[in-house]
Amino acid sequence: MSWTDERVDVLKKMWGEGQSASQIAKELGGVTRNAVIGKVHRLGLSNRAGSGGGKSAAPKADAKPKAPAKPKAAPKKAAAPREDEIQEPKTESASPAPQPKVPHARRQIIPAGQPLPPQPSANEISPEVLAKVNEVEKTAKKITLMELTEKTCKWPVGDPATEQFWFCGLAVQQGKPYCEAHVSVAFQPMSSRRDRRR
DNA sequence: CCCTGATTCGC
DNA sequence: GCGAATCAGG
Numbered sequence: 023m024s025w026t027d028e029r030v031d032v033l034k035k036m037w038g039e040g041q042s043a044s045q046i047a048k049e050l051g052g053v054t055r056n057a058v059i060g061k062v063h064r065l066g067l068s069n070r071a072g073s074g075g076g077k078s079a080a081p082k083a084d085a086k087p088k089a090p091a092k093p094k095a096a097p098k099k100a101a102a103p104r105e106d107e108i109q110e111p112k113t114e115s116a117s118p119a120p121q122p123k124v125p126h127a128r129r130q131i132i133p134a135g136q137p138l139p140p141q142p143s144a145n146e147i148s149p150e151v152l153a154k155v156n157e158v159e160k161t162a163k164k165i166t167l168m169e170l171t172e173k174t175c176k177w178p179v180g181d182p183a184t185e186q187f188w189f190c191g192l193a194v195q196q197g198k199p200y201c202e203a204h205v206s207v208a209f210q211p212m213s214s215r216r217d218r219r220r
Numbered sequence: 221c222c223c224t225g226a227t228t229c230g231c
Numbered sequence: 232g233c234g235a236a237t238c239a240g241g
Binding site: 042044055063068194196 | 221226227
Binding site: 024025053054056057058059060061064196 | 232233234235236237241
């Protein structure tokens, strides 16, 4: 595969959207995340920030401490036939319809000001974290039960008895079953919820 | 272990 | 220019 204009376009778009190199590589197909990263650098759009915020670019200074002397006895894997991708056995066929963008209309998350207690632990959590979760739930992928994998956030959102129910679906925080935001509300330190009035 | 991007360097 | 191998984190 070569970097055609269209492919570069997708690359730029996705990278701009904050997609990870591996995701982009998966989307494009025929390339590895390394290739994507390499291209990103060559295109000179490595840092996605640019915002004059506190996040300063890399303090590169001078880099050269790399070990130039690489023995590399004989680790040559020869031409490793990748093509593997042992991902989940999705409905892989030949349909060029990878990611449904979910063009659904904006369903209101909270139908009404009803009790709505099913939320696992949205009781006494720092308002900040709570707010963050709310944000996340708006940008969540809203996947269904069957779309859950070991790598998708399994945080339930909404009421299972209604149509307004889905799973977060964002990338999980490694070992955890939830994404970062939901991990923070799901795994409250005891100290925090210690003296629950009851 | 999973993942991320960054860099190097032979091709 | 390309990207695998590697490095350096989280």
